[in-house]
Amino acid sequence: MARTSRFSGNVTIIDVAQEAGVSYATVSRVLNNDLHVKPDTRERVIRSITRLGYTVNQQARMLAGGRSHVIGLLVPDLGTGYIGEIMRGVDEALAAAQYDLMLYTTHRRKTKESAYVASLTQGMTDGLLLILPRDPGDFIFTLRQRHFPYVLIDHQGIGETESSVGAANYQGGYDATKYLIELGHQRIGFITGTMDLGCARERLAGYEAALKEHGLSVDPKLIQEGDFLQPSGFAAAQALLDLPELPTAIFASNDVMAFGVMEAVRDRGLRIPEDISIIGFDNIPQAVQVSPQLTTIQQPLAEMGREAARRLLGLIQEPERPYAHVELPTQLMVRASTRALTEKAG
Amino acid sequence: MARTSRFSGNVTIIDVAQEAGVSYATVSRVLNNDLHVKPDTRERVIRSITRLGYTVNQQARMLAGGRSHVIGLLVPDLGTGYIGEIMRGVDEALAAAQYDLMLYTTHRRKTKESAYVASLTQGMTDGLLLILPRDPGDFIFTLRQRHFPYVLIDHQGIGETESSVGAANYQGGYDATKYLIELGHQRIGFITGTMDLGCARERLAGYEAALKEHGLSVDPKLIQEGDFLQPSGFAAAQALLDLPELPTAIFASNDVMAFGVMEAVRDRGLRIPEDISIIGFDNIPQAVQVSPQLTTIQQPLAEMGREAARRLLGLIQEPERPYAHVELPTQLMVRASTRALTEKAG
DNA sequence: GTGAAAGCGCTAACAT
DNA sequence: ATGTTAGCGCTTTCAC
16 A cells, blocks of 8 residues: 655646546656647646646656666776766767666676666666676676667677777777877887777787888887786886887877876886877876876767767667667877987987 | 566566465565565575576566665766766765665756656655755755755755765865975965865865964965866966965865966976975875876765765665764875975075 | 555556 | 556555
8 A cells, every 4th residue: 555655746647637637648648759649638738747847757657668768887997087988978968868877887796786787677777888898798698688778888899799889999009000100110119908808909909000001010029918007007118118129109008008108217217208209098188187298099988978878779769770880980189298209219 | 558578587576476385475575574474484485586586676666665776876077086986985885785876967957857856856766965066055955855865975064954974175275284384385375166165165264274373374365266177277376376476385176276287387387396386185096197296185085975875875764864964084195296395495 | 474455657558 | 639447566554
């Protein structure tokens, strides 16, 4: 039996129906933009709705089989700025479609909460956006098996049966390297990201391709593995600076590692960019806050979020829509951490 | 009539009841930890639950009047790092309590969506966490009027009838200023935050108090208004550097503005900290990424999130719990952007 | 201690 | 074009 419902504003569809002098199914039709409602009936219902201050009860709607108008966003640990940018785009697209956002953090899944995944897929959300899932294997398998709509953000290489949006990582890696080569650099150190991530592999591939296309050989000693975090950038740069023949430029697979590189270079008493040029990847807000400002490859993060959200919404509307991998263009942002190689240093 | 329910895993409480040979009310009791269930009945039910892989349907539970096990988090624009840290703490506390997180962004409310607030309060969420709401007036009024549980994060000064958690802004402002004074600085520029925010006012108050307590006068010319964003820090610093008598130190009300100050100081050809000491507030991750590393006041952001979430959960359990404002201590982080005033500069 | 049954507010057939 | 009605899966009285 009815409990005292928690809050006051309990105007239901039935109250509206009474007010408007129609059946409550008609009200439902109006709410769901059903075409088969006479204009003035619709008019009358809408007036009653506003007069009574009615708002739909999402839970009831969900339970009855409608859409929840919530989409889930699964993110790895927050607070990198990187995620924030993507979220900004997601939120924007969702707001436009009157969708709400449920936030799930990846690390939780490690725990035994199977309820976690259940909550995701049991109609609490209409679809799922996954940012850079680390070990997406079985999780995504479940999603696919249930025909649950989802879109991957910044994660390529799982298969061709995924909808995903990412950045042009290969092209970005290529562009950065080419830019450095055109500045006259020949010994260009490269610091990779976590190599089980597609984006990391693609950036490396772009780097190698640019080198080869310009007749330069790929020197394995100039390639150091990193993990996208600052300390690894620092360590990798140290290794690079310990080489008998110093690189004249270092390309880090993301900005955060580039900051580590800056630190290491300065520790050695070398100047940026006079002695060593540095280039990053991402163009996070901090890139302009460091000194010298960091030359980097811009990822269209907010746009990626926006696009992913739009695709997901499309998938929800039309589940049979074909899969597609969208790759948004990156852009070279030239700033102060790179400069042309002077003759003497050649 | 039943639609084909969207996904396969539709084990309901009824299936479990059948399996276990009990009525489904009993299963519900087990799920809700009702005491009146014989231990071995409970045991049997639990076994059926695991065997069938049953998970509760939150929507149904909500509709029937139960808890949604979702809390809403209302944030201003994302991507500052500041929010990310708080969210980390919130998520942690929520995970521990098996709660999910619904994210709402403030800017949306500007739009005509009254459904937005409704969604918040109509049982979709059990409670609300508000980070630094900008114009919280009527919004909070609605919440309070509906007796909807909520906790404010980093926002003081609305009234004494709020539960809120914040940082010791006054103390932080005081500590930073005192530290500078002890280093020998006498002309200390101050850049405020958005002054309609309690935290901004408190930091200023702390600054003024420290000055007075050390027998220094508060010079209005040394106080510039900012808005917590980098450009305003830059502009305010320029104004400060245009003063006939230069300050020897500048205290910005947050780190982001402090970065703007650094920029302005360098633009003038002055060195940090040799010519001017700079101190910030927040200790965001970037504070150690800039050069020189920024001396600042650490706000326990994650801890604030954690504490706020815990309080909210408490409030949900026990709505009559008295209001309380919790103030978490800040801490001075001495780094490289400040130094003792040398004699000549006195 | 356990079962029966009435909703929660809505959507989507199915009638008319 | 509109009304009628059967659930969606659960919580919670109320009986027993």
